[in-house]
Amino acid sequence: MRTSTRGSRRMMTLAVVAALTTGLLAGCAEDSDDGSSDSDSGSGGGGKTTLTIGTFGVFGYKQAGLYDEYMKQNPDITIKENVTTKTDVYWPKTLTRLQAGSGTDDLQAIEIGNVTEAVQTQADKFVDLGKEVDKSQWLDWKTAQATTKDGKTIALGTDIGPMAICYRKDLFQKAGIETDRTKLAEQWKGDWSKFVDLGKDYMKKAPSGTKFVDSASSVYNASFGGESERYYDKDDNVIWDKSKGVKQAWDDAMTVATSNMSSKLKQFEDPWNQALAKGSFAAVACPAWMIGYIQEKSGEAGKGNWDVAAAPTASNWGGAFVGVPTASKHQKEAIALAKWLTAPEQQAKVFAKQASFPSTPSAYPNLKPLPATTEYFSNAPITQIFSDSAKSIPTQIFGAKDQPINTSINDIGIVQVEQKGKTPDQGWDAATKEIKDVLGQ
Structure with missing residues (x-):
């Protein structure tokens, strides 16, 4: 990107x-x-x-x-x-x-x-x-x-x-999870917490050495990417600490961060690339531009094992x-x-x-x-999935400090919980302190 x-x-x-x-x-x-x-x-x-x-x-x-x-x-x-x-x-x-x-x-x-x-x-x-x-x-x-x-x-x-869910159907099958892309999309339709709940089911019979998702941050950003009102309201007031979208995405991320379903990886860094090659996590929220990257990093071993399903909500990254x-x-x-x-x-x-x-x-x-890309992803109707998502994404409200606020929540708040074992409240407090510094409060 x-x-x-x-x-x-x-x-x-x-x-x-x-x-x-x-x-x-x-x-x-x-x-x-x-x-x-x-x-x-x-x-x-x-x-x-x-x-x-x-x-x-x-x-x-x-x-x-x-x-x-x-x-x-x-x-x-x-x-x-x-x-x-x-x-x-x-x-x-x-x-x-x-x-x-x-x-x-x-x-x-x-x-x-x-x-x-x-x-x-x-x-x-x-x-x-x-x-x-x-x-x-x-x-x-x-x-x-x-x-x-x-x-x-x-x-x-x-x-x-536009966002979708890329998943390893071979790992889903071994964990006793539904593998059909249409049925999966119906299971989590409209609610990212349903996607997270599927992760709990996956971990009950997860193939040895695998996790459900790559990170709590990827779940936060995917869930939050479909929100209209984000860190600012339509009148340009900062509302990050009152936003329903932030709270829901944070709660979803915390469920992941405090469980055993995350690989705790940072996207696009070497360990994440290596996990793709090894098939170490079963699902990832993927924008259209990530498809080719997954194909390249997963290599021949991932061919036909990856599939693509519609995301719980239309989301943009x-x-x-x-x-x-x-x-x-x-x-x-x-x-x-x-x-x-x-x-x-x-x-x-x-x-x-x-x-x-x-x-x-x-x-x-x-x-x-x-054709090689379509084959790699189990003949999923990739263009249709992403096109449908693109047409349904809501108009999103951005503010001047959107980017640093988002970075504070991801790189400080979520990391405190997922990487350092802090409680969700402690992670939120750490993110709050950083955000207030960014906003000069």
């Missing part, structure tokens, strides 16, 4: 794309490089207009050949992509340039964890793209995330991360946008490029190469994972 919301892991895709040219995988990680790099898609000069696009991680536009295609269609345009590997470097740098009114790229990418801050504090620094497009092309909730209260849409949606700063010296041309890059046809092309799941529903009927 390319964002800190998704764990800042977009660069992990690079290792997988070679094997999965068109799998359900959104590149979503970054490497250890804190710096920036420039990537030219063509030479300028000759009276051409050079448009720059600032991105973080791997967006897939260059990889899918979109820049070359656009320049071929528009020979008077040259496109230069300026890539900053890490979002925690990219966004502060972008904010500084937006506020200065100079130095921005002609097109500027915005990660979902930063879009609320952009909407609330930088809206006047972006062109209103809502006046330039038919907004019905995008999922309503996606467009709403980049739209101000007075109706200005500062950026157009790129990818999203990740996504980004592209906007045009008012400081662009080539606004007209930049707007045209932004519209073209984020149109359904181009989002489908990025999916075919990078497998980032589109935020434009009209692209869904023609999305097809590789």
Whole structure:
């Protein structure tokens, strides 16, 4: 994943794309490089207009050949992509340039964890793209995330991360648990606590050396990813300590953290990768972009043992946008490029190469994972499952400090309980202290 919301892991895709040219995988990680790099898609000069696009991680536009295609269609345009590997470097740098009114790229990418801050504090620094497009092309909730209260849409949606449950049906079978994806989805439909309850049943006859899930944090984020009201309310009041969604997700996570059903792993780190290869946990909440990663890390031994079922509730993990700063010296041309890059046809092309799941529903009927990927996941109707989830995700309310609040709950609160043996109350108190520091309270 390319964002800190998704764990800042977009660069992990690079290792997988070679094997999965068109799998359900959104590149979503970054490497250890804190710096920036420039990537030219063509030479300028000759009276051409050079448009720059600032991105973080791997967006897939260059990889899918979109820049070359656009320049071929528009020979008077040259496109230069300026890539900053890490979002925690990219966004502060972008904010500084937006506020200065100079130095921005002609097109500027915005990660979902930063879009609320952009909407609330930088809206006047972006062109209103809502006046330039038919907004019905995008999922309503996606467009709403980049739209101000007075109706200005500062950026157009790129990818999203609809959620499902990926599970090892061989391990489920050995534990005496239902393996049929449709029946499983019905068992836990509408309530993540039902998914957790299934974990209790799994552990009664769990195959030796296995756990039900990878971590309590993954359960928290999956459950919380389907909530409309999160850490802020619609009036931008901080309500993290009163939110029903937070309480429910925390309770689900604590049931896992205080039981024997968690492998207590941090996603995408080496021990987690090794657990995938060994088949050490039976289920994981997986956004569309995680499918290819699971396939690559589980390897040949996992082929036909993995399956995919609809998640208890429609949930989202990740996504980004592209906007045009008012400081662009080539606004007209930049707007045209932004519209073209984020149109359904181009989002489908990025999916075919990078497998980032589109935020434009009209692209869904023609999305097809590789036959090898479908076979790997027991011929599950992967595209249908993720498409149905995408269409049902509610409009979510984000706030300026959403990301650090979420990090405090996961990396401090839940870790205190799951890793250090503290009580849920002690974990909550630790998270509360950190959050109050973040909010300056």
